[in-house]
């Protein structure tokens with residue numbers, strides 16, 4: 001493909017990691033993003049342990065991952081705040097590296113329940129670090145977020161953009177990043193990557209894995225999908241008077257499988273690079289809410305009814321990545337298109353609804 005800067009790019013994940021097989025623990029491994037990472041890692045020959053308390057996912061996801069990969073991913077039900085159990089899992093599974101996804105992620109809920117967010121996200125990460133240190137496991141990939149950049153001061157956002165937080169969820173991510181930076185500075189044996197995701201979207205091509213929030217979706221893509229299925233009647237566009245080409249908000253949507261492959265490249269990088277590192281995982285391409293609706297309509301052949309509502313408090317007009325560092329340092333770039341994101345989401349929703357019956361609400 002041709003990258004953002006016109007440079008020819010070949011990811012060649014399999015080639016880059018040939019011969020390397022590790023035992024990797026994924027905290028939050030049965031969640032939306034963790035499940036896709038598990039597939040990528042298992043298909044590369046890694047041994048994968050999914051560690052999850054199932055607060056926002058189901059154990060059946062482990063079965064779906066194994067069905068896709070023909071590999072035996074191990075599922076362990078546990079909470080990251082249970083340091084002793086986490087440590088015994090790290091030891092019994094002979095884990096060599098951890099990808100840390102477990103946590104709570106709803107911005108609005110974090111304002112209502114900040115203690116839950118600091119307990120799960122910050123205290124949970126401290127517990128994980130204690131368990132890892134006790135087992136002398138010092139390779140960690142952390143699921144961070146573009147939310148650590150706060151209100152964009154310039155676009156596209158690179159990793160040198162100042163960090164700040166506008167809500168407890170964002171603050172928990174920032175606290176964790178800062179903690180991890182201190183840990184890496186204290187002991188040269190740590191190898192840590194903070195991956196700042198922009199807007200993950202899409203589903204696995206088999207339609208066995210995807211994102212299906214239980215209640216009313218907070219994020220755009222699942223909301224659009226639920227209007228397309230008829231499960232919800234109308235999408236509210238939060239503001240059409242932004243200073244953007246069509247007045248609606250611009251975001252950097254990234255296919256969840258591209259995101260998952262970024263984790264593989266980050267892990268490979270960490271093997272030979274100690275210290276603390278931050279990388280944006282985005283495409284560098286921004287789409288408006290209106291473009292998302294149109295693209296989903298095209299992929300699904302369904303109308304997506306919408307109305308225009310007031311701006312959502314805290315929203316910004318535009319947020320998108322400068323992904324050059326990940327390309328230059330990790331050799332990673334996103335290759336899937338917006339149409340891939342929409343069609344895989346639609347395929348997943350149709351399969352899910354056919355299998356489970358529509359959860360109206």
Ligand code: NAD
Pocket residue numbers: 027028029030031032033034051052053054055056057058078079080081100101102103104105120124143144145146197198199200
């Ligand atoms: P998700 O809710 O689908 O997955 C998170 C998983 O963590 C769930 O399976 C949940 O059961 C588990 N979990 C939560 N608390 C736990 C605990 N204390 N112990 C053990 N397991 C626990 O969310 P996701 O979209 O897959 O996000 C994964 C990570 O990526 C999160 O840390 C999130 O903050 C981060 N992230 C997500 C997005 C996004 O838009 N989805 C964007 C940026 C960053």
Ligand code: UD1
Pocket residue numbers: 107108145146147197198199200218219220221223235236237238239248249250251289312314315319
């Ligand atoms: C959200 C999170 C942010 C997180 C990011 C990536 C909030 C306030 N912020 O941001 O912390 O890092 O996801 O996961 O939740 N939109 C509508 N109608 C809807 C839903 C969304 O018009 O029903 C619009 C929004 O105004 C925005 C765009 O769609 O312009 C994307 O929204 P969303 O999916 O919630 O992502 P972010 O706002 O980028």
